[in-house]
Amino acid sequence: MFLRFISPAIVAPESIDIELPKENESTMKRGLLVVAKVIQNLANNMFFGKQVIMAPLNEFLKDNIVVVTRFLSELNVCIALCSLPLVTT
Numbered sequence: 001m002f003l004r005f006i007s008p009a010i011v012a013p014e015s016i017d018i019e020l021p022k023e024n025e026s027t028m029k030r031g032l033l034v035v036a037k038v039i040q041n042l043a044n045n046m047f048f049g050k051q052v053i054m055a056p057l058n059e060f061l062k063d064n065i066v067v068v069t070r071f072l073s074e075l076n077v078c079i080a081l082c083s084l085p086l087v088t089t
Contacts, residue, residue: 003043007036042068 009016010032020028038057041048045065048054 003040007040010036010039043072045069 011029013020013032034054037048037051037054038060041061042065047058047061
């Protein structure tokens with residue numbers, strides 16, 4: 001879900017008709033890329049290892065991975081329940 005829908009919308013907001021201000025656009029895009037990476041790592045239960053510059057965010061990931069994992073599990077249950085056929089008598 002994050003990889004296909006949320007991250008692309010964050011990294012390229014113009015793809016969903018959201019315009020970034022022209023001033024500081026490159027700085028904003030870099031910031032949005034960091035946000036997308038953090039969200040992706042939360043969804044994948046992963047910490048930053050190879051990207052040393054991102055390592056300070058590992059504490060945030062540690063504090064929030066359980067919350068995101070629980071949310072995704074609950075979302076999966078909702079999707080599964082919504083896809084069950086209705087039983088009529």
